[in-house]
Amino acid sequence: MTVTAAPPAPVPVPPAARTGRARHRAVTFALLAPAGLTVLALVLVPLVLVVRNSFALPDAYGGIEGGFTFANYTELFDPVYLKVFGYSLGMAALNTAVCLLLGYLVSYYLAGRSPQRQGLLLLLIIVPFWTDFLVRTFAWINLLSPGGPVNGLTDALGITHGPAQWIPSQGASFVGLVYAFLPTAIFPIYATLRGVDPSLGEAARDLGCGWWRVHTRVLLPLVRPGLLAAALLTFIPTLGVFVIPVLLGGGKNQLVGNLIVTLYTEFRNQPMGAAASVVLLVLMIASVAVLGTAARRLRRRTS
């Protein structure tokens, strides 16, 4: 065989293309790296630490000593702590229900306006977000205080007579919760409701459905995905709230969020605080799973 005759054997992928694909992969990786590293450093690493700490023994000063124990979890099953978890779940459920109801009504109203008006109204819902959450909660203290604007209004309407002691109370705390989460409930419901052909409602009305049945039989089933998303966005964050019960509720009824903060700071028991955080996380994941399954079942039925 002569060496000269043989041209270089054709390779399936030319070297240039191969490096090109490798470079492409490298670029993809480089582009993903910042986001990936951020998630790794700011989400996964802290999460792993919290889970690890929840099984650790506390040292005499409340720090993490190391070791391995289930005590932090078994102690959380004390009725005292279970009550806090139960109360939080109840409050979150109630808050979600009220936010969904109000959110649906507001969305329905919004979707029925002219496009320009819709934009303006949506802006009005968003504007409060530009102010810090704490400042808005403090504003409620002033609004609800005896002789405050709300009290003045109810006095003028003859509902109350003189200064009313509304704050601090569980009621005020609940108003604060609804206020905080209503906008997050409105947006997903509004988004799905806007995609519903208005003629469907009109058709139902023409065919003799009353207001109630137009909503329950026609519109509500159609916006169910939006309602599920809204429920998720309301229920889960409510479980983690701790500011509102302190400022508006007079600190008399704790949510899990309050318990975790107290465990970490005043109680100087970081391992148990970590355990409570993990339990909360599990509760959140469970609720996502439940609502997710509901959504999947819904999709299967509609498709």
Added chain:
Amino acid sequence: MSRTTVSRTLLATSVLTVTALLATACGGSGSTTAASSGGGKNLHVYAWAGEIPDSVVKGFEKETGIKVTVDTFDSNETMTAKLSTGASGYDLVEPSQYTVQQLIGQQLIQPLDHSKIEGLDNLAAKFRDPSYDKGNKYSVPWIWGTTGFAYNDTCIKSATSWKTLFDSAHKGKLYMLDNMLAAYIAGLQVTGHRATSTDKDQIAEATAALVKQKKILAGYNSTNYPQLLSSGQACAAEAWSGTAMAKVVQSNKNVHYVIPSEGGSIWTDGLAIPKGAKNVTSAYAFITYLLRPEVAAKATDDGSSASANQAARAHIKDKDALKNPAIYASDAAIAKADFLLDPGTAMQYFQQGWTKVKAS
């Protein structure tokens, strides 16, 4: 300051936020770096918000040429957390008394070399050789205050005892501080025990009293209770002495601050040098400067706080402050007051008890 509540932190945060909203040109939060030529020497101080007046920092910089950076915190836990990372970069910190104990235990602060400090004799007798830090080995008290209660005489004629806060006659008009340690001062003392108790049964008794009390409380509040007292929304409230309370006592003749006859408690925030501090010489210079009577007087004149410096009293210009019980409680009033100490392993009894109170 044995005041470490979420709500306090929140208040501070919200105040910061409001300030930031109003004045966008506001500098780095909680950090005052005075522009000083300096001699290349620096000092990094980590102190309670508002407890080391700017005038004091400026005076020290002018005199020594050392550039001082003051960062502030509003809970002992925040400060401890920063120190425990090991490389906080601070040369001087200002822990409260029970935190001094913890920092010693965690080996985060170093013993003081008394030969490098002048003026320790200026301290008031009760702050020399205190129970939490024998011989001032690790800390030099700077500010002190009390935990007691305040009442509005338009609805309660006069009050001297913690029992006022447990009296169902004032149902719905009573507030307690939203802080475990503070609540247990009242709970333990009203049931006839010392606030420093670490006894399981005594703490259980206090817990029972606090659970019962919760039904007649309007709420727990450590943020705006001075205002609630002033407006009459609160008849009586457990209270910390200091700027906020002092202002209300001064401006509203109906509001009175009382150290309860059962004892009440005192707290103090002192200066300590963290392990691994880089500018130790500057730190000692600053401690010595703060111990000067005329400098310590500024804590009262410019900061509305009580100075631990006895000799400073003669230099205080605001004579009303010396008579205001919400700043300077009289010696007679605090004769029986307890220094709140680190509960150590008894912490678990307080933890379970307080959770029970809050969840009841």
